[in-house]
Structures are given as structure tokens and as C-alpha cells.
Amino acid sequence: MLRIITQQADVRSELQRICDRTQDEQVLHKEATVREVLQAVKRQGDKAVLHYTAEFDHQILKAEELKVTGSELDAAYQQVSKDLLQAIRLACQKIEAFHRQRVPKSWVQFGDDEVVLGKRYTPVDRAGLYIPGGRACYPSTVLMNAIPAKVAGVPRVVMVTPVRGGKMVNPAVLVAAQEAGVQEIYRVGGAQAIAALAYGTETIPKVNVITGPGNIYVTLAKKLVYGTVGIDSLAGPSEVLVIADETANPVYVAADLLAQAEHDPMAAAILLTTDAGLAKKVQMAVERQLVDHPRRIDTEKAIAHYGLIVVVESLAAAAELSNEFAPEHLELEVADPWALINQIRHAGAIFLGSSTPEAVGDYLAGPNHTLPTSGAARYASALGVETFLKHSSIIQYSQTALEKVASAIDILATTEGLPSHADSVKLRVED
Structure with a gap:
């Protein structure tokens, strides 16, 4: 059952426990395994990728089977409903429209003495997208990763995703990838997929940036290859924090908490409310909605370990606790969410009002659903075009401009013990 505590209890330590839930005692052991995988793929290429795919995913593939074929891509369209295709296309339109507003513009500024300063933005040459496929299929994650790359103008976008039987990739994932502009898809997952993207193999190209969420092995692999390639973030289990007052609908709040808990047994679902009556109603609504839930076991595990209702003394107190937790998703189900948002400093995405469940952001509102987790919203942002x-x-610099700053550069370079730096300027101004 979803626990209820009051603010008088040790709320901060409990929220910190939930925030730190990914700090597994076995992480060091897992990291050693990941390092082994990375080095093997770096040395042996496809051979290692195929070996670890057989060992970890129990899929026996040949090198020529790694890449999804054109006929498979065509066939995927015949395996999805017209309604699903229409929904994917609508999501594509909305996500692309949002991200096109976020494209940074190159600029130059012409100052005094013919000094020109500016900034020039260019896309990476190749982007690699990791799309998880263990517990469910995620066409929405394909769209959220591929569309910003497309909008940024990345010339080559490739995707890796694990298979789970029959060597087939879910047709909805394949259709989403094609609609979003992915050019190549490879049926491989886990740390070996990240290694293949980071180092390149005979079949899978080396990329410049890797994005997309995955399990702990994928996350550790991304952490370890950072520097060889860029990454988006180190994603942990999903989380939602809801701030609600007496005007909130307990049935809606319960559904939103469960929508997060059903992702994973380590997902976090937290409610901060000023209304003790609402707290009890939400607790009961969660129990009712769990009856006959298709993902009941995993959802109940998440609720039992990382679910929490806190009765707080005020919305200001709720906002402060939320800022300390820095949730991935924050819902403000209060009478005046625009007044409360001014008190929010840290959150991956903020959903305002009772008609804005987090699910709209997951699928097609437009803003990206790949968000910082485990407190990273204190310093990180959503995946985007950037x-x-x-x-x-x-x-x-013109000659005149250089002459005006030559003396200052000489002093700074001499102070730092770098005489050639100073000479590179003196030689130009003393002729």
C-alpha cells in the first residue's frame, strides 16, 4: 500500500532514500562487467557484439543479421494499425514543431576597430540512438530521440535496439524510426550496443553522440564511453512528484502516480499534499486502480518501495521539498499552478493543472520526455536539439584592434610564463 506520512516525520531522509535508489551495492561488479564488454567490442568488433548478444540476450545472430533490412522496414507498416500510424504521425508533427523553436542560431557581432566576434553552430556528423526493448516497446522514445537529431541537421542517424524473440524488432518501433528520419537500425542492445556505437564495428558505424535510456548496464556503458563520444545523460528509473491541494481529483492523482509506477519496479511515485483527506482518498484510489492492473506486480513493487504520500503544512513547504528532490516529472495539481510555479527551481518537466497528466508529455505535447532523473534536474535539462x-x-581582430590590446596580452602571457604567447602578438605589432 502507498504509505502516508506527515511533514513532522523525517521526510527529507525518506525522499533522499528514494532519490538514491539507483546506488546499488552491486554497481562496482556490474561496472567491471561493462568494462570487459567495452574492451572486447573495441578489439573484436562484430564478433564480440554477437558473443555478448548471445550471452546476455540469448539471441543467436550472424553479423549480416545485425542490420534491419529494407523489406523488414516495409513490412512493419503492414503490421501496425492505421490508428497507431496516425498517432505516431501526429506525435511527430507536435514534437518537431516544438523542437524547431529551440534551434540555436549562429551569430556574429561587429564591434569597434573591426573586431568580429561570434558563435557558429554545427551538427555532429553521426548520432546513435539507444531504444530500450526489455519490458515494453517504446515508439515514443524513438520519436523523442530521433526528431531533435533530425531538426539539428545530423546527416546520419542510426538506432540500436534489442530483440526479444524471433530476431524481430517491434513493428511500432520500426515505423516510428522511419517516420522520425532514422536511416539505419541495428538489432542489438545492452552494453555491447553502446560499445559498438562508441567505437564502431565492421557493421555498426562509430557515432559522435549517443542518446537514449536503458538499464544499469547501458547507463554504465554510456558513462564509461563519455569522452570518446558525447552522451545525453545518465538516465535512472522514472519518477513523478505531484503537488496537490484540496481542489485536486484523487482519482486523477492516483492514476498519475500509477502511470509512473508501472514503468519499472524502481520507479518513484510521490504525492505532496496540503489536504490530509485527499491523501487518504488517493491511497484508496491507488488500491482500486491496481485491481486487475496488467502490470500489477511491477507496479506494486514500485509503490511499496518508492511510493510515498506526504501531508505538508503549505504549498510553499511542498515546493521546497520538491526542489530538494528535483523530480524528473513534476505535476502541479493545485487551484493556481501559475502562482506556485514561481517557487519551483528544479524539475525536468512541469505539468500544470488537473487537465495536464504527465502522459501528454510522454507522447505528443512536444517537449522532450528524455529528462534528468535522480536529482539531476538540479543541474541538467531535457534532451533537445542542442x-x-x-x-x-x-x-x-584588425591590426588596429590587436595593437590596442597587445600590452595587456603581453602582461598576462608573461605572468603565466608563456613567452611565445607574448611574442605571437609582439611580432605583429612591432613591424
């Missing part, structure tokens, strides 16, 4: 772009500074 993830696939890099910027170069532009600097041009």
Missing part, C-alpha cells in the same frame, strides 16, 4: 549540436567561437 544535444546534437556543437558550437565554435568566431574571432577576427
Whole structure:
């Protein structure tokens, strides 16, 4: 059952426990395994990828079977309903429209003495998308990762995803990938897929940036290859925090908590409310909605270990606790969410009002659903177009401008013990 505690209890330590839930005692052991996989793939390429796919995923593949064929891609359209195809296309339109508003623009500024300064944005050459496939299929995750890469202008977008039987990739995932502009798809998952993208193999190309969530092995692999390639973030289990007052509908709140808990046994679902009556009603509504739930076992595990209702003294107190937790998803189910949002400093995505369940953000509102977890919202942001772009500074000085700053550069370079730095300027101004 979803626990109810009051603010007088040790709420902060309980929220910290939930935030730290990914700090597994076995992480060091798992990291050693991941390092072994990375090194093997780096040395042996496809051979190692196929070996670990057989060992970990129990899929026996040949090198020529790694890449999804054109006929499989065509066939996928025949295996999805027209309604699903229409929903995917609607999501594509809305996600692309949002991300097109976020494209940084290159700029130059012409200052005094013919000094030109600026910034130039260019996309990476190749992006690799990791799409999980263990517990369910995630066409929405394909769209959220591929569309920003497309909008950024990445010339080559490739995708890796595990298979679970019959060597087949879920047709909805294949259709979403094609609609979002993915050019190549490879049937491989786990740390070996991340290694293949980071180092390249005979079949799978080396990329510049890897994005997309995965299990602990995928997350550790992304952490370890960072520096060889760029990554979006180190994603942990999903989480939602709801702030609700007496105006909230307990049935809606319960559904939103369960919508997060059903993801994974380690997902977190937290309610902070000023109304003790609402707390009890939500607790009961959760129990009712769990009856005959298709994912009841995993959902109940999440609720039991990482679910929590806290009765707080005020919305201000709720906002402060939320800021300390820095949730991936934050719902403000209160009478005036726009007044409360001014008190929110840290959250991956904020959903305002009773008609805005987190699910709209998961699928087609437009903003990205790949968000910082486990408190990372204190310093990190959602995946976006910027993830696939890099910027170069532009600097041009005229002779007049250089002469005006030569003395200051000479002093700074001499102070740092770098005489050639100073000479590189002196030689230009003393001629």
C-alpha cells in the first residue's frame, strides 16, 4: 500500500532514500562487467557484439543479421494499425514543431576597430540512438530521440535496439524510426550496443553522440564511453512528484502516480499534499486502480518501495521539498499552478493543472520526455536539439584592434610564463 506520512516525520531522509535508489551495492561488479564488454567490442568488433548478444540476450545472430533490412522496414507498416500510424504521425508533427523553436542560431557581432566576434553552430556528423526493448516497446522514445537529431541537421542517424524473440524488432518501433528520419537500425542492445556505437564495428558505424535510456548496464556503458563520444545523460528509473491541494481529483492523482509506477519496479511515485483527506482518498484510489492492473506486480513493487504520500503544512513547504528532490516529472495539481510555479527551481518537466497528466508529455505535447532523473534536474535539462549540436567561437581582430590590446596580452602571457604567447602578438605589432 502507498504509505502516508506527515511533514513532522523525517521526510527529507525518506525522499533522499528514494532519490538514491539507483546506488546499488552491486554497481562496482556490474561496472567491471561493462568494462570487459567495452574492451572486447573495441578489439573484436562484430564478433564480440554477437558473443555478448548471445550471452546476455540469448539471441543467436550472424553479423549480416545485425542490420534491419529494407523489406523488414516495409513490412512493419503492414503490421501496425492505421490508428497507431496516425498517432505516431501526429506525435511527430507536435514534437518537431516544438523542437524547431529551440534551434540555436549562429551569430556574429561587429564591434569597434573591426573586431568580429561570434558563435557558429554545427551538427555532429553521426548520432546513435539507444531504444530500450526489455519490458515494453517504446515508439515514443524513438520519436523523442530521433526528431531533435533530425531538426539539428545530423546527416546520419542510426538506432540500436534489442530483440526479444524471433530476431524481430517491434513493428511500432520500426515505423516510428522511419517516420522520425532514422536511416539505419541495428538489432542489438545492452552494453555491447553502446560499445559498438562508441567505437564502431565492421557493421555498426562509430557515432559522435549517443542518446537514449536503458538499464544499469547501458547507463554504465554510456558513462564509461563519455569522452570518446558525447552522451545525453545518465538516465535512472522514472519518477513523478505531484503537488496537490484540496481542489485536486484523487482519482486523477492516483492514476498519475500509477502511470509512473508501472514503468519499472524502481520507479518513484510521490504525492505532496496540503489536504490530509485527499491523501487518504488517493491511497484508496491507488488500491482500486491496481485491481486487475496488467502490470500489477511491477507496479506494486514500485509503490511499496518508492511510493510515498506526504501531508505538508503549505504549498510553499511542498515546493521546497520538491526542489530538494528535483523530480524528473513534476505535476502541479493545485487551484493556481501559475502562482506556485514561481517557487519551483528544479524539475525536468512541469505539468500544470488537473487537465495536464504527465502522459501528454510522454507522447505528443512536444517537449522532450528524455529528462534528468535522480536529482539531476538540479543541474541538467531535457534532451533537445542542442544535444546534437556543437558550437565554435568566431574571432577576427584588425591590426588596429590587436595593437590596442597587445600590452595587456603581453602582461598576462608573461605572468603565466608563456613567452611565445607574448611574442605571437609582439611580432605583429612591432613591424
